[in-house]
Amino acid sequence: MKYLKYFLIGIFFGIVLVKSEVIYWFRIQEMFRFDSFHMYGVMATAIAVGASTVLLIRKFNLKSIDGSKINLTPKPFNKKGNILGGLIFGFGWALTGACPGPLYALIGSGFTVITISLISAVLGAFFYEMIKSRLPH
Amino acid sequence: MESILELIKSPWPWYIGGALIGLMVPLLLFFANKQFGISSTLSNICAACIPIKGKYQFDWKKGKWNMTIALGIVAGSYIAANFLRTDGFHIDISEDTIADLQLIGVHSSKELFAPTEIFSWESLFSFKGIIFIVLGGFLVGFGTRYAGGCTSGHAIMGLSLFNLGSLVAVIGFFVGGLIVTHLLLPYLIN
Numbered sequence: 001m002k003y004l005k006y007f008l009i010g011i012f013f014g015i016v017l018v019k020s021e022v023i024y025w026f027r028i029q030e031m032f033r034f035d036s037f038h039m040y041g042v043m044a045t046a047i048a049v050g051a052s053t054v055l056l057i058r059k060f061n062l063k064s065i066d067g068s069k070i071n072l073t074p075k076p077f078n079k080k081g082n083i084l085g086g087l088i089f090g091f092g093w094a095l096t097g098a099c100p101g102p103l104y105a106l107i108g109s110g111f112t113v114i115t116i117s118l119i120s121a122v123l124g125a126f127f128y129e130m131i132k133s134r135l136p137h
Numbered sequence: 138m139e140s141i142l143e144l145i146k147s148p149w150p151w152y153i154g155g156a157l158i159g160l161m162v163p164l165l166l167f168f169a170n171k172q173f174g175i176s177s178t179l180s181n182i183c184a185a186c187i188p189i190k191g192k193y194q195f196d197w198k199k200g201k202w203n204m205t206i207a208l209g210i211v212a213g214s215y216i217a218a219n220f221l222r223t224d225g226f227h228i229d230i231s232e233d234t235i236a237d238l239q240l241i242g243v244h245s246s247k248e249l250f251a252p253t254e255i256f257s258w259e260s261l262f263s264f265k266g267i268i269f270i271v272l273g274g275f276l277v278g279f280g281t282r283y284a285g286g287c288t289s290g291h292a293i294m295g296l297s298l299f300n301l302g303s304l305v306a307v308i309g310f311f312v313g314g315l316i317v318t319h320l321l322l323p324y325l326i327n
Contacts, residue, residue: 003205009164010209012157017210018217019145020154025251026230029238032318035231041151042158043292049159050173050297053166064170071170075285075295077302085283086291086306090313092276094322095269097251099288100281101175103274104207108214111250113258117274124278125179126187135283 017105025097032094081137092124146223161289162297171202174290176281178207241323255326268325284309 017023020042031039056062057070064070093099096117098106103121106114128135165171181200227248235247245252253260260266281287284306286295292310295303 003202005168006202006205007209007212009161009168010206011213011216012164012209013161013206014210014213014215015217015221016154016157016213018214019149019221020151020158021148021228022154022158023214023250024228024230024247025256026228026234026238026247028314029318030231030234032314033231033234033237035233035237038151042155045152045155046159046293047296049156050162050293051299053159053163054297054299057166062167064167066170068170070166071172072298074298074300075290075302077300077305078285079302079305082284082302082306083309085280085285086309087280087313087316088276089280089284089287089306090310090315091317092273092278092280092313093288093310094314094317095273095325096277099175099277100179101210101287101289103277104175104210105214106250108211109218109250110215111256113256113261113270116261117270117277120271120274121278121281122179122183122186124275124280125176125282126183126278127275128279128282129180129183132283 013101014105014108017101018109023098023102023105023109028093028097078137081135084136092121146221148223148226148229159293159297162294169202172290173294174203174286175207175210176278176287176290178203179278180282242326265326280313 021027022039022042027039030036054072057072062070103114103118107118161173165173177200181197181204184197230247243252245254255265255269261270286306291303291306296307
């Protein structure tokens with residue numbers, strides 16, 4: 001039962017990923033070619049909703065529904081890791097036209113060959129875990 | 138009721154899609170006290186499937202909530218793709234992008250998620266298939282873990298927190314994508 005809410009939130013996100021068209025390779029191409037506002041509009045609106053939430057939580061000291069203090073600690077900043085990892089992710093994003101959420105959504109949509117991309121992404125994550133102590137961060 | 142379903146089935150303007158994606162932030166913060174992010178599921182799946190010994194070992198069970206969301210995404214996208222779109226739906230993609238892609242040899246249509254001459258089981262073992270499907274996926278997995286997050290965790294959650302590190306990562310995502318799109322794509326497709 002504890003996980004039901006996560007499953008429902010996931011279903012919601014899966015529907016929204018398909019309907020907002022962000023899982024389309026062509027949309028990602030359009031974005032990197034500056035030919036359409038669609039992806040920029042989607043990202044900007046999403047960040048506006050997220051940032052408003054964070055501001056309201058901070059201003060009114062809002063709690064989560066179980067009464068606990070909401071954790072708003074940002075991710076640590078590893079200068080080299082964020083830059084180099086970011087670039088490598090960008091290379092992959094332009095090739096597959098999908099970031100991790102859309103990889104799952106494409107498979108669910110019936111675009112089954114993307115299963116191979118997902119397995120490959122898991123292996124990429126595995127490779128990172130194996131060599132991370134030797135990488136600049 | 139009928140008309141609500143029709144509304145959901147019709148194409149969504151960017152601000153509706155964007156606002157609902159952004160809603161993941163309050164949903165997870167208020168109902169679960171978790172920060173939105175998807176890419177950590179990749180590390181969790183690898184830890185759950187491949188036993189990693191010694192200092193690389195980490196507890197994937199802490200990521201069960203996130204992997205449950207990933208399962209939900211698969212179910213939700215199945216529902217949306219099969220029941221929540223109008224017949225003959227195609228995305229309203231820019232004519233400039235279509236023309237540019239045709240110049241470098243991408244001809245398949247915007248009714249599909251991706252060009253099938255690159256993304257299909259038949260092309261998987263061709264040069265294109267290995268670069269776009271296999272290597273592309275690998276770089277996504279490696280890059281997000283190295284950067285510490287993906288479009289969800291850095292671009293949406295991180296920027297919502299005004300986190301400088303996330304901004305740097307997002308600029309990295311974008312520069313990487315521009316390099317591949319404008320400098321490499323013409324050679325990789327032909």
